[in-house]
Amino acid sequence: MDSHIAAVPLEKAYRLLNHGPSILVSARHDGIDNVMAAAWACALDFAPPKLTVVLDKATRTRALVEGSGTFVIQVPTAAQLQLTHAVGTHSLDAQPDKLARAGVQLFQMEGVEAPCVAGCSAWLACRLIPEPHNQAAYDLFIGEVVGAWADTRVFRDGHWHFEEADPSWRSLHYIAGGRFYAIGEALDAQQ
Amino acid sequence: MDSHIAAVPLEKAYRLLNHGPSILVSARHDGIDNVMAAAWACALDFAPPKLTVVLDKATRTRALVEGSGTFVIQVPTAAQLQLTHAVGTHSLDAQPDKLARAGVQLFQMEGVEAPCVAGCSAWLACRLIPEPHNQAAYDLFIGEVVGAWADTRVFRDGHWHFEEADPSWRSLHYIAGGRFYAIGEALDAQQ
Numbered sequence: 001m002d003s004h005i006a007a008v009p010l011e012k013a014y015r016l017l018n019h020g021p022s023i024l025v026s027a028r029h030d031g032i033d034n035v036m037a038a039a040w041a042c043a044l045d046f047a048p049p050k051l052t053v054v055l056d057k058a059t060r061t062r063a064l065v066e067g068s069g070t071f072v073i074q075v076p077t078a079a080q081l082q083l084t085h086a087v088g089t090h091s092l093d094a095q096p097d098k099l100a101r102a103g104v105q106l107f108q109m110e111g112v113e114a115p116c117v118a119g120c121s122a123w124l125a126c127r128l129i130p131e132p133h134n135q136a137a138y139d140l141f142i143g144e145v146v147g148a149w150a151d152t153r154v155f156r157d158g159h160w161h162f163e164e165a166d167p168s169w170r171s172l173h174y175i176a177g178g179r180f181y182a183i184g185e186a187l188d189a190q191q
Numbered sequence: 192m193d194s195h196i197a198a199v200p201l202e203k204a205y206r207l208l209n210h211g212p213s214i215l216v217s218a219r220h221d222g223i224d225n226v227m228a229a230a231w232a233c234a235l236d237f238a239p240p241k242l243t244v245v246l247d248k249a250t251r252t253r254a255l256v257e258g259s260g261t262f263v264i265q266v267p268t269a270a271q272l273q274l275t276h277a278v279g280t281h282s283l284d285a286q287p288d289k290l291a292r293a294g295v296q297l298f299q300m301e302g303v304e305a306p307c308v309a310g311c312s313a314w315l316a317c318r319l320i321p322e323p324h325n326q327a328a329y330d331l332f333i334g335e336v337v338g339a340w341a342d343t344r345v346f347r348d349g350h351w352h353f354e355e356a357d358p359s360w361r362s363l364h365y366i367a368g369g370r371f372y373a374i375g376e377a378l379d380a381q382q
Binding site for chain 1: 203206209210211212213230231232233234235236241243245269272273275276324325329330331333349350351353358361363364365366367369370371372373374375376377378379380381382
């Protein structure tokens with residue numbers, strides 16, 4: 001494992017998603033790996049940590065998540081702008097070499113079944129909590145976070161350090177039509 | 192209505208939330224108004240637009256949403272940093288003058304039952320889609336967006352203009368312990 005990757009305590013895992021970044025969903029089933037980008041992922045609970053993610057019926061990743069019952073949510077960086085857009089706009093069905101074309105490098109986090117995307121800032125390994133009505137009616141999937149890791153160059157001691165890290169580490173926040181915003185300036189409310 | 196506020200076509204309403212800002216939830220029931228901040232809100236569908244928001248059982252706002260079946264999700268600005276933190280950390284039960292103390296000014300959007308918070312950048316009027324299991328098991332509420340508006344100084348023609356607007360208009364993205372990040376630089380992926 002990359003020497004910069006460190007485990008994040010589960011009770012602080014929500015912080016990896018709390019600022020609403022666009023994310024990458026990765027999954028593996030029956031020897032097939034896939035990765036897609038999604039803007040509609042959100043923390044759902046603190047302990048045990050849970051999250052929601054919307055997976056359209058047209059996506060191949062959804063079938064892998066349903067088949068395997070596990071997935072990884074990871075936070076891509078500004079350096080991965082093109083990769084993120086590419087895996088969000090191309091389908092594995094239409095483009096079998098989608099991952100290679102997008103420049104995705106996969107690695108295995110110890111003890112995690114689904115593949116992880118190298119170069120991200122954070123990874124949340126999830127176990128699907130089956131909710132057939134939500135999945136069918138809303139494309140809404142709930143995961144329990146069973147492991148969390150981050151790159152210590154931008155998240156350490158339970159906090160993001162975007163303001164000190166190189167701007168290439170900033171999270172991406174998608175709007176539409178290829179337009180993202182990077183996360184910006186730190187602002188501290190008076191307690 | 193403030194002359195800068197303009198309706199947003201419902202098919203573009205998802206863009207108001209797509210970048211994952213922390214939001215304010217407002218609701219009214221039986222003559223009681225309340226506003227709370229939440230980081231766990233997310234777009235759920237395009238057409239008709241839907242969203243999810245997590246409302247803890249301890250919040251007064253949740254009871255107002257359950258009672259009235261309507262609520263407004265609005266996007267606060269960097270200028271509202273202290274207001275946002277205040278309505279996210281104080282409860283109406285413990286502090287009956289919570290809204291006045293936080294500096295919240297409410298107004299009515301025409302045709303919307305729930306009150307709106309002045310000074311925000313965008314407003315999404317929602318009708319609760321009752322899902323008792325999600326509400327009880329996960330504190331997860333689903334709303335259909337029935338009206339959307341934005342302040343044209345920062346969102347117009349279906350797009351955010353954070354990069355041209357004054358920085359005080361930037362959206363807020365909460366982490367923990369009073370630490371927010373403002374949204375940052377625009378990044379365009381090559382198509």
